[in-house]
Amino acid sequence: MSAMSATATPTYDALMAQCARMARLEHLQAIAVWDRATQMPPKGNEARAAALAELSALLHRMRTEAAFGDGIVRAEQEPLSDEQRADLRELRRRWDADTALPEALVEQGALAGARCEHAWRSQRPANDWAGFLVDFRPLLANAREQAARQAERLGVSRYEALMARYEPGLTCATVDRVFGEVRQWLPALVQQVVERQRREPLLEPVGPFALPAQRTLCERVMRLLAFDFDAGRLDVSAHPFCGGVPEDVRLTTRFAEHEFLSALMGTVHETGHARYQQRLPRAWLARPIGQPRSMAIHESQSLSFEMQLGGHPGFVLQLAPRLVEAFGAQPAFAPENLQRLLTRVKPGFIRVDADEVSYPAHVILRYEIERALIEGEIEAEDIPALWDAKMMELLGLDTRGNHRDGALQDVHWPSGLFGYFPCYSLGAMYAAQWFAAMRRALPGLDARIEAGDFAPVFDWLDTHIWSQGSRWTTEELAQRASGQALDPAHFKAHLQRRYLG
């Protein structure tokens, strides 16, 4: 076949060319979003919002134009390889979800979310639940309508339709099975760990910790984690995130002078996301199968870094001398004390401050509430009573009347983001499952980590997760990487070994 002759898969090829065009425009979107969070002066905000909205609308038109959908149908008839079929599987899924929603409904939802989120910024500190309800009700109504339309198109339940935006194929049956198991043993485990840790001595690091030293420390730890600074940056933003594009990953953290561990471990977390992005398969970058698999899998990478590796005694041994170098010596930087600091369990009101043991309780509570909300089983005004009951049941905490540190604490619901919360804890469980698989494959793994050699961890993740992009469904990926579907027993075993071993 000469270079000029027509391919046997002209429609598939045209679809891929269109995907590449969209990826190039999404590149500009990613950089402009990163710039807004890290560089943009305040008076640039309005013009930037308009510019980003213009590009979003353009990308939406490209994703939903009829010719694109027709192309998918025609390409499905072409003689494709398995990998090419996987590309179409991803395109089909996105096309179905995107075209199930009338544009006006999406715009109305974006507006309602912007309004509710803006009001929430002052309602949260004011503990103003009643005020919040006023803006939240129309937003919830819109989310339910979107969920209903996508559920009908995709043939799943309404809440599943929203979860599918972040974790395609995830069913409530799976989440119920997994969270149902965890619910059985988690409250007792939390209490056991708290009881045991009560007897341990613990030294708090003494600040202040100069910001330039913190920044240098974070960059050194990122290098330890093999982040490629020729293909990415570390910057500062109000809310840490990992953005940019695979060829140029932009991650952020935030620093405070009185405390350095949050910024540091936040950076370790984002570095997990970042390495997944940096190591996505280069040959597939513009193709659907070259994208990260899903948000639960993404979180499984950040939590492999922050929790599985970050709480490992071998990582702590590497960290200790770097802290001394950054801030000078102090007793709190002794490895055994550092280890206790990094694995201290303390049930609290706030999800983002939670330790890895009590964290799933926060997620299970939110899952149960938002699922019932979207399915129409409860109304917005029912949230506080459910919140109070579940916090008492799962973590033994009294949250009555404290909306500020209760249902008003997260930005997700005020922004209209439903169905994401399960990904956080599924990610933690996948991370435990990956490390269990790693240990089976590499019997000397822990000894190597303790000797400061993290390469086996990175190599395993690269081979089994990063290099696979979206080649497989999440379930296939889990099977191929670990020989089984998601099993929370690995997470339980991890917690028992680390916290009760």
Place this chain on the structure above:
Amino acid sequence: MSAMSATATPTYDALMAQCARMARLEHLQAIAVWDRATQMPPKGNEARAAALAELSALLHRMRTEAAFGDGIVRAEQEPLSDEQRADLRELRRRWDADTALPEALVEQGALAGARCEHAWRSQRPANDWAGFLVDFRPLLANAREQAARQAERLGVSRYEALMARYEPGLTCATVDRVFGEVRQWLPALVQQVVERQRREPLLEPVGPFALPAQRTLCERVMRLLAFDFDAGRLDVSAHPFCGGVPEDVRLTTRFAEHEFLSALMGTVHETGHARYQQRLPRAWLARPIGQPRSMAIHESQSLSFEMQLGGHPGFVLQLAPRLVEAFGAQPAFAPENLQRLLTRVKPGFIRVDADEVSYPAHVILRYEIERALIEGEIEAEDIPALWDAKMMELLGLDTRGNHRDGALQDVHWPSGLFGYFPCYSLGAMYAAQWFAAMRRALPGLDARIEAGDFAPVFDWLDTHIWSQGSRWTTEELAQRASGQALDPAHFKAHLQRRYLG
């Protein structure tokens, strides 16, 4: 008329909506270009180039689609205000120029320019004129072809067609008149000034000058020049520029430890560009008349800041204490010495290092050569001999065999950028003309500048230049601002007063 009723100018309105869409996409382009120069790690380059090319192609399609051209014709029949007619004048001009070029010719030119510029980076240090010619000939051929097509469409000469990209309406007759006058008195004036300055004592500042102190100094001077840091930033790039968007102006400089005046005065120069951008009329931002008038007018702002104001004794008086604060006291920072440093005249090979007196010689030489090149009166191999003769005639310098510091010194020709050079010196002449008009309108101007009050300068520029955007042609703007067309006599008078007064 109710809000829902149709306007009397539906086509004009649709054109403006399309202009707003393009401006929003150009916003993302500007930020991505700035990011590439200031933030992007090396491995991001290839993907960024592809992303920017995608957006350029998209914008080109939007600018040249037939419906847009038809819209201009139909809108010209609508009942429009004078301002709206000025919008159409700008659209018509751009449309004619953009659609005169076949896409393949533009792409071929971009490729030839990229190839020539890339080779030039090593040919220049190697003084390799013969090697340069190999890549430059096809680039020149392409530029001539583009010039011929645009000249035919616009009804101007070939070189005028290229100048029109930067300075619409500028004729060779005007440039010949202006440069012809300057040519008469410049060589003698340069020699006179050099002779006079030979007798003056001059102290060089003694470094090193710490980079953070230089940066703080530049920011303080930018504040002195009323740059709005809530609507812009200062960063570092290899080649200083002023980018971003009017609501968020991104300017850059570059620092060297051994010498601070280049970075500082480069920053003053870019701040002139930046304030023009920041003060463009807000109500017209998305409209053609809301854009900067032209590159000669843009340069007239940067040179108003760097040369007219930056070399003024009143500015030097403000600068001196800030230098002491940044670097500690030293004899070179005495205002009289600083004044001499900022106004030292020394003919040299390199345009970008030239003082304001000898600078026009560099531009006149390039104008005469590139005009003849584009018109086909000479060939590329004729350049060195012409260069040598003109450098000897204008500045008394022998450049024979020194291509590195001769025709290979600028990035313009290797990039295929012809027709821009005149803007630099026309900008310097307009700047002198603006200050002459200011002095006529405000008799106490110099006393106020000497007292450290620059507000009258900013107010005059704001009223007469910045707030006018592209409301008028350059010639109309000059008439309205200064009562006359461009007259180099003001520039001559400025040089005589400052250097021989």
